[in-house]
Amino acid sequence: LKPDMVATSLAVSACARAGQSQSARKLLTTMAAERLQSDQAAFVGMISACKDSKLWELALDLLDSMCRHGFAVSSSSEQTAFSAAMGACEATGQWELSLAVLARMQREGPEPNLVTYNAA
Numbered sequence: 001l002k003p004d005m006v007a008t009s010l011a012v013s014a015c016a017r018a019g020q021s022q023s024a025r026k027l028l029t030t031m032a033a034e035r036l037q038s039d040q041a042a043f044v045g046m047i048s049a050c051k052d053s054k055l056w057e058l059a060l061d062l063l064d065s066m067c068r069h070g071f072a073v074s075s076s077s078e079q080t081a082f083s084a085a086m087g088a089c090e091a092t093g094q095w096e097l098s099l100a101v102l103a104r105m106q107r108e109g110p111e112p113n114l115v116t117y118n119a120a
Contacts (some may be wrong), residue, residue: 003034009042017047021058028065038069044081053083056097059088064102065110078110086119 008031015024024046031038043066051061063085066078082105089098102120105112 003030003036004040004084005036005042008034008036009038009046009066011065012042012046013049016039016046016055016058019053019055021053021055023060024055025061028061034109038065040066042082047081047088048084051088051091053109054091055096056085056088056092060097061086061100075110079116081111082110082112083116083119086116090119 008027012024012027012031015021015027029063030036043062047059047062047066050056050062066081082101086098086101089095089101098120102112102116105116
């Protein structure tokens with residue numbers, strides 16, 4: 001069986017929720033190797049899972065990938081992804097990185113909202 005985007009995205013989220021960042025990264029590498037295109041919902045779910053598990057590095061990597069794939073447009077899903085990435089940074093004392101994500105949002109979009117400012 002070949003992996004598909006939905007199954008692999010769910011597995012990445014499960015690994016992130018369990019604090020298994022190495023396994024999540026391996027799955028992301030598999031996604032790239034298999035040329036599986038992730039969608040916006042998958043990125044948001046994976047980044048949110050990283051916030052819950054305080055995996056700030058993985059959250060920022062995923063946010064960068066999301067932006068590279070062109071999913072960083074002004075919508076509530078992208079605001080959720082940016083807020084979750086900031087929350088993952090904040091939860092581990094990486095407040096400077098949280099502010100850097102907010103600055104990126106202000107430069108590149110989507111437009112920050114009240115939830116986003118609270119996350120920073």
